[in-house]
Amino acid sequence: MSGDTPRRVVIVGGGLAGHTAAVTLRAAGYDGGITLLTAEPHPPYDRPPLSKELLAGTVDDTTLPTDLADLDVDLRLRCRALRLRPDAVESTGGAHRHDAVILATGSSPIGLAGASRAVHELRTVEDARRLRAALREADSVAVVGAGWVGNEVATRAAALNLKVTVVDAAPTPLARALPAALGEHLVPWFAAQGIDLRLRTLVDGVDERGVRLTDGGRVDADIVVTGIGARPDTGWLLGSGVPLSPDGAVEADATLRAGPGPVYAAGDIVRWPSRLFGARIRVEHWDHAAASARTAARNLLGHAEPYDPVPYFWSDQLGHRLQYVGHHHGADRLVLRGDPAGEDPWTALWFHGERLRAALAVDDPRGARDARRRIAEPDTRSR
Numbered sequence: 001m002s003g004d005t006p007r008r009v010v011i012v013g014g015g016l017a018g019h020t021a022a023v024t025l026r027a028a029g030y031d032g033g034i035t036l037l038t039a040e041p042h043p044p045y046d047r048p049p050l051s052k053e054l055l056a057g058t059v060d061d062t063t064l065p066t067d068l069a070d071l072d073v074d075l076r077l078r079c080r081a082l083r084l085r086p087d088a089v090e091s092t093g094g095a096h097r098h099d100a101v102i103l104a105t106g107s108s109p110i111g112l113a114g115a116s117r118a119v120h121e122l123r124t125v126e127d128a129r130r131l132r133a134a135l136r137e138a139d140s141v142a143v144v145g146a147g148w149v150g151n152e153v154a155t156r157a158a159a160l161n162l163k164v165t166v167v168d169a170a171p172t173p174l175a176r177a178l179p180a181a182l183g184e185h186l187v188p189w190f191a192a193q194g195i196d197l198r199l200r201t202l203v204d205g206v207d208e209r210g211v212r213l214t215d216g217g218r219v220d221a222d223i224v225v226t227g228i229g230a231r232p233d234t235g236w237l238l239g240s241g242v243p244l245s246p247d248g249a250v251e252a253d254a255t256l257r258a259g260p261g262p263v264y265a266a267g268d269i270v271r272w273p274s275r276l277f278g279a280r281i282r283v284e285h286w287d288h289a290a291a292s293a294r295t296a297a298r299n300l301l302g303h304a305e306p307y308d309p310v311p312y313f314w315s316d317q318l319g320h321r322l323q324y325v326g327h328h329h330g331a332d333r334l335v336l337r338g339d340p341a342g343e344d345p346w347t348a349l350w351f352h353g354e355r356l357r358a359a360l361a362v363d364d365p366r367g368a369r370d371a372r373r374r375i376a377e378p379d380t381r382s383r
């Protein structure tokens, strides 16, 4: 630790990133004060199981294993940060003096315009429990958005024998994450699970009977779930001096520092300059939330490590395990290994010249592991 180690660190956001930042500070030997502010009424918990095991009913509690009290972390529940000042964070629970701050406020779901009845979103454990209870009572569900979370919800609902319809404006599923040439291979998976997938279909609104479509059609359903993306929860940072993009992301440097003072950012909210991919990138993934928080915490203590991971993401949906590694924007060639129409594992590989940039492995964990290693290889980087 350097001579100007802060005496009090305030971490804002009690998700995986905030939690990991606190654990990392202590693991690195930091013995000053740590305050962790979270707007939620629970200690930090994991979100990926919310749309998987928790909806399926095999898990009810996803609290992260390390007890922060044992680490002498002052955890403030139901405490929403309202303003960042150079010397303190103002919150609904008062002002918290700081010498350094880690920002980790994650994202909130984008709401669906034109809904005249309650729709389900899925971000918190309360959302997941509410949705699980509603699915048990329902016969039919309409899911708006064929993205990662929407497809996982549709998968669980179909497993409960509900009539499931997925509606998306895009021409292929997972359109924000994958090019159409790849997304089109996923289309038959929906029918195989008994799910009615309606692509190129725009929602006009939601009413008591279900979803109204702009073409005059309808999808009648007992419950409506939206999964149309999330936005960084950073409105409270406006005017603080922390650089924010129009999409709400915190713009950090290569060490995840985000501002003139000792302010670092981690998790869903942060965009950083990736040397590996030659671009500024932001990802909303579990692995990155933990890894960026570890780097931010160490750098706050005086290290100057660049953050330059190979992003990794997984999803269990429509009878398949999808694992994505890397960052395919800027790639010039997409190569398929295996047959997407067959039963066996297959992998899509993105190249820029000879260099592997990204891969999507379907039911192929070894393919994902190998690709991740190749993308990170130093000699690959220098090409």
Ligand SMILES: Cc1cc2nc3c(=O)[nH]c(=O)nc-3n(C[C@H](O)[C@H](O)[C@H](O)COP(=O)(O)OP(=O)(O)OC[C@H]3O[C@@H](n4cnc5c(N)ncnc54)[C@H](O)[C@@H]3O)c2cc1C
Residues within 6 Å of the ligand: 012, 013, 014, 015, 016, 017, 018, 037, 038, 039, 040, 046, 047, 048, 049, 050, 051, 079, 080, 081, 082, 104, 105, 106, 107, 122, 123, 124, 149, 233, 236, 266, 267, 268, 269, 283, 284, 285, 286, 287, 289, 312, 313, 314, 315, 316
């Ligand atoms: C249903 C679901 C399924 C997912 N499945 C996968 C998956 O299979 N694989 C994968 O890689 N990723 C998955 N993800 C994404 C992954 O969970 C997120 O990328 C990760 O949770 C981000 O962590 P975070 O700590 O940055 O933010 P969050 O987990 O969003 O935590 C941020 C915390 O900050 C709090 N907060 C916000 N504003 C304030 C404020 N002003 N003051 C105080 N506290 C505040 C929030 O209430 C929240 O508790 C999933 C996400 C969801 C929602």
